[in-house]
Amino acid sequence: MALFGRKKLTIGLDVGSGLVKAVVIDHSGPVPELAKVVITPLNDTAIVEGEVMDHGIVADAIRQTIAATGAKTKNIVAAVGGRDVIVKKIQMERVKEQQARELMRWEAEQHVPFDMDSVELDFQVLDPDGDGLDMSVLLVAAKRDLVEAKQSLLTEAGASPAVIDVDAFALHNAFEANYPEALTGTIALLNIGNEATNLNILDEGVPILTRDLGVGTRRFREDLQRENGMSAEDAEDLLRGYDRHPMLDGVVSMRGEEIAIGMERAATFLSTSQRNFGTIRAVYACGGGARVPGLLPWLSDRLRIPVQPANALAKLAVREGAFEFLSTDEVAPLLMLPVGLALRAVA
CATH class of the missing domain: 3.30.420.40 (ATPase, nucleotide binding domain)
Structure with a gap:
């Protein structure tokens, strides 16, 4: 010790x-x-x-x-x-931090789909030294x-x-x-977990949207078991293997499509709600799902942007x-x- x-x-x-x-x-x-x-x-x-x-x-x-x-x-x-955590970049009138803290509840009511009496709120001013009439604020709300x-x-x-x-x-x-050198432009982080995939979109290093997609490695494993009659242990071995087994092809394309559609919907939402939102230039994936043989290359081909492990x-x-x-x-x-x-x- x-x-x-x-x-x-x-x-x-x-x-x-x-x-x-x-x-x-x-x-x-x-x-x-x-x-x-x-x-x-x-x-x-x-x-x-x-x-x-x-x-x-x-x-x-x-x-x-x-x-x-x-x-x-x-x-x-x-x-x-x-889903009970909201992270959102918003614009509001430029005021001092103390006044912003007083106004934040009202601002949150415009952007957060929760009862304000049931949430914990926090925020960070992203351009504190700016001189414009408006300022960019990262708003965070989590159900209490x-x-x-x-x-x-x-x-x-x-x-x-x-x-x-x-x-x-x-x-x-x-x-x-x-990856400090990668924090330029708009990128996406994918954390592909057991139950869900967390999508985090960053613009010039600032999180502007986070969203959970309802697909994770449990779905991959259950698909392999159901379609091939294999045990959970054998399915897990395929998902953790270093080679892409032919049995994985259908599972990777089906569940990969869900992830791709979730990302496209998030990007569409940002393009309609955020001024000057560009296109996602690269995706970095982590979590257990990032190890699934063939998944990241499949996503890269489907999304037509680089998808690489983080x-x-x-x-x-x-x-x-x-x-x-x-x-x-x-x-x-x-x-x-x-x-x-x-x-x-x-x-």
Whole structure:
């Protein structure tokens, strides 16, 4: 344990529907250093469609995961996401920050389809030094019961978070740290998870839209089982394989089409609601689905833009032994979200 003594550590905790992932980052040196990665599997029924079905199992997995990091710190950063979180770039009259804070509730009522009494609001002025009559503001709204449910689950696991972030911002943090040269023009980040795919569209490095698409690797696996009569384990082996098996062709095209249509609809929405919105020039994919053989090339052909994997470790310093018995190549696509959370140094 002395390895972690008096260090400035942050644990990024990602509770997914198939895996609980914890990343420890040490902020005490000249650059952030990844010190430990722990991944704990969950059974298929513990979390379904984002809903925690068995709090005991999930809380135990969280407790086990954090304990396995060996990090003695209370600086745990978790996140919320999904349809009950709205991230939107808006324009409003240029005022001082205090006045903007007072006006934000009224502004949110114009843009957020939730009852204002049931949400947590935050915002960031994107051009604080501008001199125009209007200013660009990134508005964030999350349903209060979503935040409270995440806090309650973590408290039950003995892991009260220091910060509750938003999935889209954590993905952005990790991407910015590893691909700073890519944050020009309009790009899309795809986090293809077990239950859903999170789409995050950035314009000049600023998140302007986040949306969840209802397709994830669970659908791929179930399709393979149903169409080929194979077990869940055999289907998972195909999805994690390095070669594109012919059995994957139909699944990749069917579920890939859902992802492509979701992206096209998001782009159409932005083109009609945002002034000066250009076209998406590139897509960067992470999450377990990014490993599905043939999926990213298929999406690239379908969308007619480059679609490439995003590696959360591309430029991140990694301490020897951080992965212990894990295969770095296999788990790296899974770490964009927890790395982004852990990169947030907690005061």
